[in-house]
Amino acid sequence: MSAYNNAKSDAEQLNERRREALAKIDNAEFGWFHIRACLVAGVGFFTDAYDLFAINLVTPMLGVIYYGGTLPSDLDLGIKVAASVGTFLGQIGFGYLADRLGRKRMYGIELMIIIVATLGQALSGVGSTLSLPAALIIWRVIVGVGIGGDYPLSAVITSEFATTNRRGAMMAAVFAMQGFGYLTT
Template identity: 45%
Template sequence: MAEQQLGVLKAMDVAKTQLYHFTAIVIAGMGFFTDAYDLFCVSLVTKLLGRLYYFNPDSAKPGTLPPHVAAAVNGVALCGTLAGQLFFGWLGDKLGRKKVYGITLIMMIVCSVASGLSFGNKAKGVMTTLCFFRFWLGFGIGGDYPLSATIMSEYANKKTRGAFIAAVFAMQGVGILAGGFVALAVSSIFDKQFPAPIYSVNRALSTPPQADYIWRIIVMFGALPAALTYYWRMKMPETARYTAL
């Protein structure tokens, strides 16, 4: 039995680079892309959240998130990521990479949308529900991060493993850049459709109510690349290295 397992592993190491290798790069790379977008896009909307929900008409400056709220909004997903890495790393060894890979993706899609649909129009309700769903979004990301890297490393042969994993990890930077582009695009569209005076001219009208849609769209956009790759993730076979062991 041990010799058969060793034979499978050796065969995988010397296998020629084929189309399924590049398919795995795209699928795992989109996982890293989505993870990075979801984790870092919230930092682009915190100022807008402050202006919307912590507006003080008597203040000479636009509203800002209180320090503890800003820390929670920006950091709660990272706390979930830590917990998710520990849990899904263990679960991936027990149930297999493919099955857990699908679970993490569904969790990311649901929590991305739910984060953008945070309940209410009062600061306490919106921030509480946003942090709640951001934690579970991070929990799913915590599983997706290591599984994407593991699946790619187990699919790759010995000669190209380093290059393939580097290509997958490079998508993290692309995801961060995409967050900036999406934020700029959505903000520009709303600025043209709903022009508003600057804060020093009219404090109350400087942030139109339609601006509440901006941060929600930016946050929910992270569900799109995840949803687009769901079918292909489910079509991926379990990695041969995991099956052999």
């Protein structure tokens, strides 16, 4: 019976320490740490939006260069929708993995996926085994997976480190960067 009471008191102590840590975060003074968290997550949202919407400017150019005028509608649609499909898959996959392995660990992985896939898109070319639109579709699905991981992880990490009285403003600042990313395309 005493082992049960010890285990129970250990769990109670752990819960008390968690409550104290959360209270410190909620009552902390707003400072550079919070601004930096907003900037890091905001830059991620900015680049995500830019990457998702900039393709609308690229597909007409691909049509002129490779297809003598306009890109066939099925290829145009595939290139434009591929990142959205990847985003859906990334949100589900990274949400599950972040719950299992931890948000901070997964946050860096999604960033690496975005970087590699963006470079892959930029370096894609016409080949004998794979057409340029097919390569772009594959890379855009992969970049979408990374973007899908960035959406929930950035939002949750920013929210976790925000003080209670500034949480709404910090989240609004992070999500506003999507609009700026779209505006720059």
